Amino acid sequence: xxxxxxxxxxxxxxxxxxxxxxxxxxxxxxxxxxxxxxxxxxxxxxxxxxxxxxxxxxxxxxxxxxxxxxxxxxxxxxxxxxxxxxxxxxxxxxxxxxxxxxxxxxxxxxxxxxxxxxxxxxxxxxxxxxxxxxxxxxxxxxxxxxxxxxxxxxxxxxxxxxxxxxxxxxxxxxxxxxxxxxxxxxxxxxxxxxxxxxxxxxxxxxxxxxxxxxxxxxxxxxxxxxxxxxxxxxxxxxxxxxxxxxxxxxxxxxxxxxxxxxxxxxxxxxxxxxxxxxxxxxxxxxxxxxxxxxxxxxxxxxxxxxxxxxxxxxxxxxxxxxxxxxxxxxxxxx
Amino acid sequence: xxxxxxxxxxxxxxxxxxxxxxxxxxxxxxxxxxxxxxxxxxxxxxxxxxxxxxxxxxxxxxxxxxxxxxxxxxxxxxxxxxxxxxxxxxxxxxxxxxxxxxxxxxxxxxxxxxxxxxxxxxxxxxxxxxxxxxx
Amino acid sequence: xxxxxxxxxxxxxxxxxxxxxxxxxxxxxxxxxxxxxxxxxxxxxxxxxxxxxxxxxxxxxxxxxxxxxxxxxxxxxxxxxxxxxxxxxxxxxxxxxxxxxxxxxxxxxxxxxxxxxxxxx
Amino acid sequence: xxxxxxxxxxxxxxxxxxxxxxxxxxxxxxxxxxxxxxxxxxxxxxxxxxxxxxxxxxxxxxxxxxxxxxxxxxxxxxxxxxxxxxxxxxxxxxxxxxxxxxxxxxxxxxxxxxxxxxxxxxxxxxxxxxxxxxxxxxxxxxxxxxxxxxx
Numbered sequence: 001x002x003x004x005x006x007x008x009x010x011x012x013x014x015x016x017x018x019x020x021x022x023x024x025x026x027x028x029x030x031x032x033x034x035x036x037x038x039x040x041x042x043x044x045x046x047x048x049x050x051x052x053x054x055x056x057x058x059x060x061x062x063x064x065x066x067x068x069x070x071x072x073x074x075x076x077x078x079x080x081x082x083x084x085x086x087x088x089x090x091x092x093x094x095x096x097x098x099x100x101x102x103x104x105x106x107x108x109x110x111x112x113x114x115x116x117x118x119x120x121x122x123x124x125x126x127x128x129x130x131x132x133x134x135x136x137x138x139x140x141x142x143x144x145x146x147x148x149x150x151x152x153x154x155x156x157x158x159x160x161x162x163x164x165x166x167x168x169x170x171x172x173x174x175x176x177x178x179x180x181x182x183x184x185x186x187x188x189x190x191x192x193x194x195x196x197x198x199x200x201x202x203x204x205x206x207x208x209x210x211x212x213x214x215x216x217x218x219x220x221x222x223x224x225x226x227x228x229x230x231x232x233x234x235x236x237x238x239x240x241x242x243x244x245x246x247x248x249x250x251x252x253x254x255x256x257x258x259x260x261x262x263x264x265x266x267x268x269x270x271x272x273x274x275x276x277x278x279x280x281x282x283x284x285x286x287x288x289x290x291x292x293x294x295x296x297x298x299x300x301x302x303x304x305x306x307x308x309x310x311x312x313x314x315x316x317x318x319x320x321x322x323x324x325x326x327x328x329x330x331x332x333x334x
Numbered sequence: 335x336x337x338x339x340x341x342x343x344x345x346x347x348x349x350x351x352x353x354x355x356x357x358x359x360x361x362x363x364x365x366x367x368x369x370x371x372x373x374x375x376x377x378x379x380x381x382x383x384x385x386x387x388x389x390x391x392x393x394x395x396x397x398x399x400x401x402x403x404x405x406x407x408x409x410x411x412x413x414x415x416x417x418x419x420x421x422x423x424x425x426x427x428x429x430x431x432x433x434x435x436x437x438x439x440x441x442x443x444x445x446x447x448x449x450x451x452x453x454x455x456x457x458x459x460x461x462x463x464x465x466x467x468x469x
Numbered sequence: 470x471x472x473x474x475x476x477x478x479x480x481x482x483x484x485x486x487x488x489x490x491x492x493x494x495x496x497x498x499x500x501x502x503x504x505x506x507x508x509x510x511x512x513x514x515x516x517x518x519x520x521x522x523x524x525x526x527x528x529x530x531x532x533x534x535x536x537x538x539x540x541x542x543x544x545x546x547x548x549x550x551x552x553x554x555x556x557x558x559x560x561x562x563x564x565x566x567x568x569x570x571x572x573x574x575x576x577x578x579x580x581x582x583x584x585x586x587x588x589x590x
Numbered sequence: 591x592x593x594x595x596x597x598x599x600x601x602x603x604x605x606x607x608x609x610x611x612x613x614x615x616x617x618x619x620x621x622x623x624x625x626x627x628x629x630x631x632x633x634x635x636x637x638x639x640x641x642x643x644x645x646x647x648x649x650x651x652x653x654x655x656x657x658x659x660x661x662x663x664x665x666x667x668x669x670x671x672x673x674x675x676x677x678x679x680x681x682x683x684x685x686x687x688x689x690x691x692x693x694x695x696x697x698x699x700x701x702x703x704x705x706x707x708x709x710x711x712x713x714x715x716x717x718x719x720x721x722x723x724x725x726x727x728x729x730x731x732x733x734x735x736x737x738x739x740x741x
Binding site (some may be wrong): 474475477523533542557583 | 597601607609613616617618619620621622623624625627628629630631633642646647648649650651653654655657658661662663667673674675676678679680681682683684685687688689691692693696700704708711712714715716717718719720722723724726727728729730731741
């Protein structure tokens with residue numbers, strides 16, 4: 001198979017000028033929680049349904065990201081975002097409240113990065129000035145759609161992951177000194193290794209992440225990163241990805257400088273099995289702690305690879321395997 | 335795994351206790367000891383029975399029995415064979431045999447009360463109706 | 470009586486182990502596993518084995534979902550014995566099944582009084 | 591990447607389900623639930639006019655009631671994560687499947703939500719229980735009519 005190994009550069013160096021991260025009550029247990037702007041005490045944010053709560057979470061976080069950047073709603077030229085619920089209604093409904101120009105994005109749990117890549121391209125055209133991007137997920141709304149009712153007593157295997165309640169949004173604008181900027185990006189191809197277990201997403205997504213990392217590194221030879229961080233492979237998936245990197249020998253230095261947001265999200269709490277997942281997982285970690293550390297110049301150059309499993313309950317029941325995707329973005333700080 | 339061992343030991347132990355003769359209590363309204371002894375023999379001969387009660391009354395005979403725990407699988411069969419045996423012993427009686435725990439309890443209560451003939455008839459009719467229910 | 474509780478524990482537990490093996494080794498979903506167990510219960514009753522099994526294990530045999538299959542088949546067979554082929558259709562829910570009606574009733578009641586709380590503590 | 595060799599990698603690295611431990615947990619959980627059922631049936635036999643045979647119906651109903659409380663207060667899903675099949679196979683698990691779906695879909699209203707989705711998870715049990723009962727009884731009835739076996 002011939003691989004299209006294009007990596008895109010962004011000479012105008014669009015900067016992430018502000019971010020906001022909000023999470024649900026359980027995410028307090030995360031070691032990252034000092035970097036979250038807001039922790040809601042109620043999973044539903046006081047709303048009637050989980051979906052309304054989900055929508056409210058997105059709306060509040062978007063407003064916070066705009067406010068933190070010192071902007072007003074009319075300053076935003078475009079809102080790019082998505083979530084995992086049917087037809088992305090929570091994001092659509094939040095966009096209704098925000099009343100900005102809006103395009104929904106869906107790359108499952110990789111939406112945080114796919115929206116950032118898209119935003120970077122739009123900014124490169126110089127026709128827009130500020131783009132709001134990000135992703136969110138809400139545990140209850142996602143679980144009930146993809147798996148079972150919340151109160152159903154089913155046993156999750158050790159490969160199972162826990163959908164995060166959280167939203168991470170940022171504002172991307174023209175280059176600004178002292179803010180992290182997007183250097184380059186690789187758009188993922190859909191990879192399917194015929195995994196079928198919906199309770200083992202990490203194994204399904206690892207080859208997609210590997211593929212994208214491989215392609216990105218091939219085009220950026222000589223670049224060294226402080227670390228590469230995948231989205232939500234979890235403990236299982238990240239172990240497999242490390243093995244893939246090791247055996248392929250692409251760039252062995254990566255093995256040590258590799259992190260995964262999902263595996264780190266809940267620390268070493270066994271209750272969460274293989275770790276965190278969901279569109280909100282990568283969005284909150286990338287735009288929360290990682291962004292803060294970039295701002296503090298702890299790191300100079302990192303590669304963020306968000307992964308997404310492109311399945312639906314219907315496709316799983318019809319016996320389809322789980323195709324996956326991973327998008328990569330290189331963030332720099334000068 | 336220890337649990338399995340322990341439980342199987344208990345099973346063997348309990349099964350080993352079945353050498354004793356069954357507990358039998360029989361009440362005869364007319365106090366005919368000959369008939370009582372005849373019925374007792376039936377139970378004593380059967381090693382699988384752990385507990386039995388019987389009430390004689392106006393050419394009727396109501397019997398309840400409990401079988402040894404490990405023979406419970408064939409409880410129905412044992413009850414049927416006892417029923418046949420009792421019927422051949424008392425051909426002029428209307429015989430009713432049940433192996434239900436509830437019937438055993440109720441029959442024991444009746445025997446303790448040593449009731450009069452009229453009260454007995456009412457109680458026993460209720461008991462038989464109960465035993466015939468399916469659901 | 471104590472002995473009956475122990476038998477119920479062991480037999481009920483063993484049926485659940487069968488279910489667990491279907492989960493973990495055969496990798497069946499809960500819905501597949503439970504459907505299979507119900508069919509097994511129904512077939513066992515066809516051979517007349519489930520009723521003695523209940524005599525032996527008590528709640529160990531009536532509480533697991535296999536007893537659903539048994540009571541459905543049992544009702545159908547009782548009617549079929551009385552009324553022939555028509556009974557096969559009409560008797561199905563004759564003996565069944567407080568489990569289904571209780572689940573429906575308490576399901577609606579639960580929907581009235583509870584709402585899903587969401588998270589592990 | 592070759593799917594077959596990749597599946598081998600997954601098999602090597604992904605944590606296995608602890609089958610033996612799970613079975614033991616299922617045994618204990620299922621055993622306890624059935625013992626509770628046995629004790630409840632004694633209560634029905636001792637204090638009410640139920641026989642061994644007839645006590646199983648109110649017992650099952652009571653177990654489903656208990657399951658409703660445990661489901662509503664969010665306890666059953668914890669039992670489920672611990673006990674696996676031990677809490678799914680007993681009738682309480684059937685109750686949990688129905689009741690959790692009913693609670694979950696309350697947000698879509700009582701007809702389209704609760705009514706439509708109540709048997710989303712537990713439906714197959716009733717469908718295939720009924721269908722297999724039909725097939726089994728039909729075969730048996732035919733065999734009896736042919737004189738091969740008797741009732």
